[in-house]
């Protein structure tokens with residue numbers, strides 16, 4: 135699993151690079167983020183959940199219906215919007231409340 139950061143969408147807030155537990159995300163001269171060590175990403179989604187503008191794509195593995203599918207998020211004030219795009223371009227949306235994020 136790995137992520138990809140779209141520099142055209144990134145607003146250089148650095149939230150993703152600050153939160154990545156593996157320090158895998160760095161910033162360029164323009165202060166925009168890029169993943170420096172994609173092969174080391176273990177897919178924890180911490181960076182995705184921080185991104186306020188949906189600039190990070192998280193590629194889905196075959197085991198969870200991937201093969202071209204991906205997801206991205208938008209961090210809102212009280213919830214996170216999860217946008218899932220499947221390999222055949224079908225779109226799904228899930229909303230999780232931040233104050234209930236650890237309830238299953």
Ligand code: SF4
Pocket residue numbers: 137153154155156157158159169174175176177178179180181182
């Ligand atoms: S998914 Fe997790 S490990 Fe991978 S780059 Fe984002 S924060 Fe780091």
Ligand code: SF4
Pocket residue numbers: 139143144145146147148149150151166167184185186187188189190
């Ligand atoms: S959290 Fe999103 S907008 Fe902020 S630096 Fe990372 S990719 Fe760019």
